Amino acid sequence: GAVVSQHPSRVICKSGTSVKIECRSLDFQATTMFWYRQFPKQSLMLMATSNEGSKATYEQGVEKDKFLINHASLTLSTLTVTSAHPEDSSFYICSARVPGVRETQYFGPGTRLLVL
């Protein structure tokens, strides 16, 4: 299957700082990527849809000013958690849709964020 990478795999930061997470499609170009959040023992919740060259579309209840998304190229989307607080601690996962295979998304390995 297609390969999606994320960096970093885990990050620990102090409350009030900003953290950037990168999502890359390694062997294909992705015009659309998605960002999810997963709390322990829970399922994935879609946060936003990242579109190359345009603004991201956020799901209801997700603060766009807190979770900044930039999809600057066809292989890279970034999620920046601004002024992070302990309640932002979670597992953040991105996915990318493979062009021409409408129904299929491939997921990155996830980024574990811990805000102290």
Place this chain on the structure above:
Amino acid sequence: TQLLEQSPQFLSIQEGENLTVYCNSSSVFSSLQWYRQEPGEGPVLLVTVVTGGEVKKLKRLTFQFGDARKDSSLHITAAQPGDTGLYLCAGDQGAQKLVFGQGTRLTINP
């Protein structure tokens, strides 16, 4: 309101037994995916079903999409300890947005 109801949420059985996981909704999906997720990792795609009534097999795993494209099932035959993991169903609502079920945490005991 959970759009996709997945059941059971926890299942622990002995090696060699069969099991079925269900994913139900009142909504119609254009497609439905099944994923498996290991702790600390992202979900790995197992299968995508698109056509109502479709059945797909992946070794000992059989996936079925309901005729009305509102529900799906995953059946594992002769479960093995290596099948242990979190199984997630996800429905495509359109615009490629996926909604996930709660997940089924499966444990196969040797």
